Amino acid sequence: MTDKKIDQKISLSRKISYGIIAAVLVLIILEITLRLAGLFPARKLFEKSQSSASWQENLFAGFMGIHEPAPELLWKMKPNLNKTFVQTNSRGLTGRLIPYEKDTAKLRILVLGDSTPLGIGLKDWDNSYVWLLQEFLERQLGREVEIVNASTAGYTSRQGLEYLREEGLKYDPDFVLVYLGNNDASYNGYLSDSALMAQASEYIGLKKVLNNFKIYRMLKSILIPLKSGTKDYEGLELQVRVPPHRFENNLAEIIEISRKNGAGVILNTIPVPLTWPPGVEFKVFTTGRDTVSGQLFMPQKQREILEQKMSLALDWEMFRQQYGQIDPWSQRVLQSAYTDSGSIVENIAGYRRLLEGDSSNSGYLNNIGVLYWQSEEYDSARIYLKKALSYDPADPSVMYNMGMTFLKQGMTDSADHYLRMARDYDYNSLRIKSDYNEIIENISQNKGIPLIDLKADFERLGREKLFVDHCHPNQIGHRIIAEQLTDKILEIINSQN
Secondary structure (H helix, E strand, O other), X not given: OOHHHHHHHHHHHHHHHHHHHHHHHHHHHHHHHHXXXXXXXXXXXXXXXXXXXXXXXXXXXXXXXXXXXXXXXXXXXXXXXXXOOOEEOOXXXXXXXXXXXXXXXXXXXXXXXXXXXXXXXXXXXXXXXXXXXXXXXXXXXXXXXXXXXXXXOOOOHHHHHHHHHHOHHHHOOOEEEEEOOOOOOOXXXXXXHHHHHHHHHOOHHHHHHXXXXXXXXXXXXXXXXXXXXXXXXXXXXXXXXXXXXXXXXXXXXXXXXXXXXXXXXXXXXXXXXXXXXXXXXXXOOOOOEOOOOOOEOOOHHHHHHHOOOOEOOOOHHHHHHHHOOOOHHHHHHHHOOEOOOOOHHHHHHHHHHHHHHOOOOHHHHHHXXXXXXXXXXXXXXHHHHHHHXXXXXXXXXXXXXXXXXXXXXXXXXXXXXXXXXXXXXXXXXXXXXXXXXXXXXXXXXHHOOOEEOHHHHHHHHOHHHHEOOOOOEOHHHHHHHHHHHHHHHHHHHHHHO
């Protein structure tokens, strides 16, 4: 190599080195400037997901001010809460702080659950079945019982499984109780919980390091809104958070992991009311916006479903009788349902005119059926609702209206049939579906796991009158669950002795 070429190579290397040094100096100066200016303060590393890809993550991450984002779990309860309705310990769980080390003289129970064992729906969350169970067991056993209540609003079986792996096993529980399923079969945009968790955990170590730098946080604040605004989901289908086969796999893994660590597992079917109308839980969130990007966080496809002008046969007097005093939030949810205003006769005539140009429009037919239902002309209501179903046999709103019509006519078996169908076709609310409860029953039988059939118990003891809303039991319902669990745990302990 000639001296000239060597000099050129050295010169190029120096230029690259000087360029790198200059770039580093610029970044250092920019970092110092941002710090001195107090811009882009430190925040949680994971504040959101891609908005329309997983809108429930955006919703629950800030739910009631009690949650915070968490990459491994999507979200979790905030630690050290001291609100009037809920208090949490330093690990973000309700109840007193339980040490990881276990005293063998004490019985320890881990609860993997959603908002029901957390106590949402009750005036005092301390009256949830979890703490009633502790009280009943201590009275019966004459020994101290420690309960680690790892329940969190909105949790699915996938989140429960991940909590067990990452944190739950540290407590070395004697029993693991599972109350999950209401949130699994609900639309969450275009990504399942498993996909979201894989996405969140990608390069997590590097992201945690970078999040310490203000430059990185500045770039995130610029790029995330751009990414959210340009993301194209056209052609993709809405996904439930946990499809049935994954629900089964999640339960199987919870059982296997618990057994390997010496814990007994108790499953239970999930009870839900039938006369609560479909879809209304999510309607109130159609205008919700992502706090970072400002974009509407519910995907367009789902908004279109929820914003259809489909009337529901809402019986307010029945709601008051069954669910007791309707709380303001539930009242707002129910009032979000579409209703025709004005004269019933004129509205029916108007829809009939519309049908002349669109005879197969199930929405027009449904709304005529509801108008006849409001007029107590139930036979006429059934004729139009049946025709609506012939054009759209999978519409949960029409199924619900048919069920409510049969209910008014005293035909309870037919009413239950349509109301169950309405629940099972409704992926826009947080209620377990029949096939998920069947999976719980089957996996219990196949793996020899103790099962409490709460669904059957609630059916037998009053069902609708044991709830405060779409899925949360009232105080009587919580007591029933606590009593059934107490009996089952005592039965197992006595058989072991």
